[in-house]
Amino acid sequence: MPHLHLEYTANLPGLAVEKTLLRLNNVLMASGQFGSEFDIKSRAVKVETFQVGTSLSPRGFIAVKLSLLSGRSPQVKTQLSESLLAALQDQCEWPADIQVQLSVLLVDMDRDSYSKVVIG
Amino acid sequence: MPHLHLEYTANLPGLAVEKTLLRLNNVLMASGQFGSEFDIKSRAVKVETFQVGTSLSPRGFIAVKLSLLSGRSPQVKTQLSESLLAALQDQCEWPADIQVQLSVLLVDMDRDSYSKVVIG
Amino acid sequence: MPHLHLEYTANLPGLAVEKTLLRLNNVLMASGQFGSEFDIKSRAVKVETFQVGTSLSPRGFIAVKLSLLSGRSPQVKTQLSESLLAALQDQCEWPADIQVQLSVLLVDMDRDSYSKVVIG
Numbered sequence: 227m228p229h230l231h232l233e234y235t236a237n238l239p240g241l242a243v244e245k246t247l248l249r250l251n252n253v254l255m256a257s258g259q260f261g262s263e264f265d266i267k268s269r270a271v272k273v274e275t276f277q278v279g280t281s282l283s284p285r286g287f288i289a290v291k292l293s294l295l296s297g298r299s300p301q302v303k304t305q306l307s308e309s310l311l312a313a314l315q316d317q318c319e320w321p322a323d324i325q326v327q328l329s330v331l332l333v334d335m336d337r338d339s340y341s342k343v344v345i346g
Numbered sequence: 347m348p349h350l351h352l353e354y355t356a357n358l359p360g361l362a363v364e365k366t367l368l369r370l371n372n373v374l375m376a377s378g379q380f381g382s383e384f385d386i387k388s389r390a391v392k393v394e395t396f397q398v399g400t401s402l403s404p405r406g407f408i409a410v411k412l413s414l415l416s417g418r419s420p421q422v423k424t425q426l427s428e429s430l431l432a433a434l435q436d437q438c439e440w441p442a443d444i445q446v447q448l449s450v451l452l453v454d455m456d457r458d459s460y461s462k463v464v465i466g
Numbered sequence: 467m468p469h470l471h472l473e474y475t476a477n478l479p480g481l482a483v484e485k486t487l488l489r490l491n492n493v494l495m496a497s498g499q500f501g502s503e504f505d506i507k508s509r510a511v512k513v514e515t516f517q518v519g520t521s522l523s524p525r526g527f528i529a530v531k532l533s534l535l536s537g538r539s540p541q542v543k544t545q546l547s548e549s550l551l552a553a554l555q556d557q558c559e560w561p562a563d564i565q566v567q568l569s570v571l572l573v574d575m576d577r578d579s580y581s582k583v584v585i586g
Binding site for chain 3: 355393396399400401403405407409420423426428443444445446447448450451
């Protein structure tokens with residue numbers, strides 16, 4: 227906890243994905259909401275097959291999902307979401323000819339049935 | 347909003363994935379539930395490693411997840427789910443020797459902490 | 467129903483992924499919670515791009531998500547989660563020099579809007 231998933235469409239070659247993940251993890255740590263930096267598990271997936279809307283205009287997206295153990299306040303969640311979105315906007319020289327949608331979603335994970343172990 | 351995820355197992359070569367995404371997006375627009383076609387962000391992922399059940403019979407699946415901002419009625423959600431499933435069934439010459447399970451799941455996204463920006 | 471997603475980082479070459487999925491499916495069947503073995507749909511995704519925390523120490527993770535139709539008790543969900551985690555720990559010769567985090571998350575799927583069909 228937390229888990230972060232980042233999906234990005236394949237038409238955004240200007241996105242430095244690994245650097246972006248590190249940046250987002252630093253944003254999460256700076257929020258003061260998480261005790262240990264190594265708890266933050268983030269991954270990125272390039273989306274090769276996608277369709278935005280019903281037109282064939284060049285479009286792309288980056289979708290971030292942050293999953294937290296349940297119990298945080300709506301205010302905290304909104305703040306985390308906005309902080310991630312703000313950081314994300316700085317991470318790419320956005321292509322001039324593609325409409326890109328950036329979004330951040332927060333998801334509660336059921337605390338009672340979440341189980342975890344650390345090896346090594 | 348909305349986000350659509352389609353997973354399909356690698357043993358379904360008859361599935362025209364890009365055409366299917368466009369078809370599903372058109373189904374969503376035709377529902378009248380969404381204001382702007384470009385809001386619909388859909389992606390497909392081929393699942394190379396999978397196991398259906400505990401036998402080694404040839405099986406596959408397509409799993410669609412539609413994520414909506416919270417607030418829609420159960421009736422609307424059921425109707426969207428059934429419309430997507432119906433459209434999906436037409437999208438493939440299903441292999442004769444593989445049992446294929448198609449499913450559609452609807453997920454509410456927390457409206458208060460969802461943030462978004464459009465670039466370009 | 468149920469759906470199981472397993473993500474594993476690319477620095478865990480000792481993980482026999484297909485065998486692991488079969489093992490987890492057998493754990494689910496042994497729980498007595500599911501009527502038909504072929505309902506269990508599991509998939510694994512190798513995560514090539516990831517960042518654990520904010521340091522550059524070698525780290526990895528396996529994250530399992532089990533999605534169930536809503537309605538099961540907290541006790542059942544906790545038991546399923548712990549059973550999956552226990553089975554997962556046996557599935558790999560864990561690398562000595564990498565901190566690996568294993569986690570299992572349970573997610574409720576909205577029963578009313580879940581639709582499904584079986585072909586073949």
